[in-house]
Amino acid sequence: MSQSFVPVPENSDFPLENLPYAVFSTENNKVHRICVAIGEHVLDLKAVSQLFPFQVQKSLQAETLNELMGLDFEAWDVVRSQTQKLLTKGSELDHNVDLKAVSIVPQSEIKLHLPAQIGDYTDFYSSIHHATNVGIMFRGPDNALMPNWRHLPVGYHGRASSVVVSGTPIRRPLGQTFPDGAEKPVFGACKLLDFELEMAFFIGGKGNQLGEPIRVDEAWKNVFGFTLMNDWSARDIQKWEYVPLGPFTAKNLGTTISPWVVPTAALKPFVLDNFPQEPEVLPYLRQNIPFNFDINLEVSLKPADQNEALISKSNFKHLYWTPLQQIAHHTVTGCNLRPGDLMASGTISGETPDSYGSLLELCWKGTKTLELPGGKTRKFLQDFDEVIIRGHCEKNGLRIGFGECVGQVLPAHPVPQ
Known part of the structure; x- marks a missing residue:
């Protein structure tokens, strides 16, 4: 198994193989953003969206998951694969100290919201x-x-x-x-x-x-x-x-x-x-x-x-x-x-x-x-x-x-x- 540069406690719900999506905000930034959970932190996907293929960037900058959900399963695989790659030890994100500082957020500092606008x-x-x-x-x-x-x-x-x-x-x-x-x-x-x-x-x-x-x-x-x-x-x-x-x-x-x-x-x-x-x-x-x-x-x-x-x-x-x-x-x-x-x-x-x-x-x-x-x-x-x-x-x-x-x-x- 690959290891993340973000610490993942033993028996955590959120290892690198999971990466569940959510929508969050913080006290300092009330804008709703998409994230994935990794250990006791989240990765702000909006903050790192420029590191993803162009065709999925807009969906990662949205305030709900609806736009990402509206892509096809091949696009979901692209997002998931790139997210795992970015969170792995020695990755481009791991070496970018400034970007890492703004994109990796402790879960203790976030507020979670409904992940999507539910039509039906x-x-x-x-x-x-x-x-x-x-x-x-x-x-x-x-x-x-x-x-x-x-x-x-x-x-x-x-x-x-x-x-x-x-x-x-x-x-x-x-x-x-x-x-x-x-x-x-x-x-x-x-x-x-x-x-x-x-x-x-x-x-x-x-x-x-x-x-x-x-x-x-x-x-x-x-x-x-x-x-x-x-x-x-x-x-x-x-x-x-x-x-x-x-x-x-x-x-x-x-x-x-x-x-x-x-x-x-x-x-x-x-x-x-x-x-x-x-x-x-x-x-x-x-x-x-x-x-x-x-x-x-x-x-x-x-x-x-x-x-x-x-x-x-x-x-x-x-x-x-x-x-x-x-x-x-x-x-x-x-x-x-x-x-x-x-x-x-x-x-x-x-x-x-x-x-x-x-x-x-x-x-x-x-x-x-x-x-x-x-x-x-x-x-x-x-x-x-x-x-x-x-x-x-x-x-x-x-x-x-x-x-x-x-x-x-x-x-x-x-x-x-």
Whole structure:
């Protein structure tokens, strides 16, 4: 492995083989710039853009990743290769003391922002274990999966305007619910607030024209990179409103993503066979290339004034539907995707209770209690609880991390009179 001239601590999420993208600013320079993470620092790509081929320089000088995302996969490879070269010991940048001083910035001195302007956001429902668990809770084991679930990637269009970067607080929503035993709906603060452990990817490439589907085995050209996600959910609001048209205000209160976008190329050493699918899917969804990844995921819960406690350990590999199938199904109607669109996995749960990706499952619809250190217990999230999602891949001494996806619950606004 090549070594960077920037120190990379042992077990860092951000070695030279990773280089996740983000958008940052500093106290002395409020302009948003694109960077990559290396160890405990970032490389300001705008500051070194003149060291890249001319055709990609403009995209590296932008204030979001959209323009870089809008280039093709060959251009992404050029940027990644040159970035690794510049950060390697003995490189042109390593020997340029002045440029190094302005382009290598400690992460402790930066503020991170949403990595892209998100035009559209789609949330899928791609974990068979999660879908089965929820189905058992509400319909029983004989009807756990809806008849369509194994035939197509179920999803819904989310609210892009309420996607926020890690660290942004989430306000407990107000809404309409129908409590068990009630005679009519009531209005008030959500009582059953939940997290959802998810991952998401950003659409890149030239996208597709309206009316032109993307073929499943060509869809990899449109996957720019992956990020961690927490899709906050108001379960009591959702239960009352979701029939017949599905998620609405129970899902639009906020969706948190990590600031770091790990390029697909960094995940190649961790590719796995796709999840087995039975029955065979229709031809437009038949995927001939592996596009599944061994990404370890974990969720910790931190009540106010308490240490965080690990409450779930899952893995991306549990997803039944792949990102390529999600793109193929999303566009089979001719729906046009654009650079910066966000596609989420849905809750990622494993087979065992310690791998469930939501409190709805961990506490089995409130019938079980989650024990936390210090005598604390939870069935759903309380005000000032903080949810921390982390992820990493590890193999043969190589670790590729995704950083953190963090959000704290704030109390609801007073109920309007």
